[in-house]
Amino acid sequence: MARTRVVLWDFDGPICRLFAGHSxxxxxxxxxxxxxxxxxxxxxxxxxxxxxxxxxxxxxxxxxxxxxxxxxxxxxxxxxxxxxxxSSAMPTAWADPLIRTWTALGLRLAITTNNSPRVVAKYLTGRGLASCFTPHVYGRTQELQLLKPHPHCLHRALRATGSAPDTALMIGDTPSDFLAAREAGVPFLGYARNERKEKLLRDAGATSVVNSLETVLRVVRERP
Structure with a gap:
């Protein structure tokens, strides 16, 4: 995280549970x-x-x-x-303050997701977070073969922000997030809200996994 200049967020999982109230x-x-x-x-x-x-x-x-x-x-x-x-998505604990803290510190944030960018925009606007990411929301297009684990959306974010892969950090909660980050050469931080999610990430090869974003927020706030 010390060299991170841009953070690429998966949406459903690290930022919210999209289907918390709509199966x-x-x-x-x-x-x-x-x-x-x-x-x-x-x-x-x-x-x-x-x-x-x-x-x-x-x-x-x-x-x-x-x-x-x-x-x-x-x-x-x-x-x-x-x-x-x-409309009924559940915010992931500590995601909002982490997003706002990174934004206040001058880091650039982007969304790299397999969900529709229209959905991301609706959720972020409702939470007052749209300005933290706009215009860097890279979601599902009609080219479905380019969904993660293909690194296409990560490449789009890196190009648009003018960032080298080793200055970025991807936060995701699925093996496809990890595989996309690995293919793009982007360091990966896994978020696992339960043991099953953690096992899937580690079995895929992820070595850095947290069970709460509070851990990340604490590290960010303690940095000089």
Whole structure:
């Protein structure tokens, strides 16, 4: 952290629990039912249908129908569900003060996420945090093959902020965040709100993991 000049935040996890009041499992089930209602259940394997992860459903359809109107409509349906979820998202403990402290210290902050940038903007505006990140919000685009673990959104953030990878820090809570950071050459700090999350991160190769952002905030405030 001593040489960090720009912090790349994943959104759902380190900043908030997006689906705290609007189940991601229900969203995934809704996308599967929507496909089945159009006779397109064959686009998903059994494990994909049962994944309970809307991004798994979206990626699966994009692999078979890349760039299609079907994928665009499915992505928009997911975005609308994410926008609904943003209204009941639960802020991650200590994230807001950490964001404000880093901003006050002059660090540049960016969002690098697989969620829609429209959702990020809605949440940050509601928390009064938009000015801490604007214009550096890099989220899901129509090019779904570039979602993390592909480092595309990290590369976009680094280019836009004029930052070298070794002067950045990525904060994420999933193996895909870690893998994207490793591919981009960006130091990675894992945030794990429970033991299961920590095990997934460490099994992926992450070596620096905290269970509370208070730990990070304390280090930042104690730096000379």
């Amino acid at each position: 991601a499992e229900d969203v995934a089930d809704g996308l599967v039912e929507w496909l089945e209602g159009r006779g397109l259940h064959h686009l998903l394997t059994e494990s994909e249908r049962e994944s309970l992860d809307p991004h798994v459903v979206l990626r699966a359809v994009d692999r078979l129908r890349p760039g299609s109107d079907l994928v665009a409509e499915l992505e928009e349906r997911l975005t609308q569900e994410e926008l609904r979820a943003a």
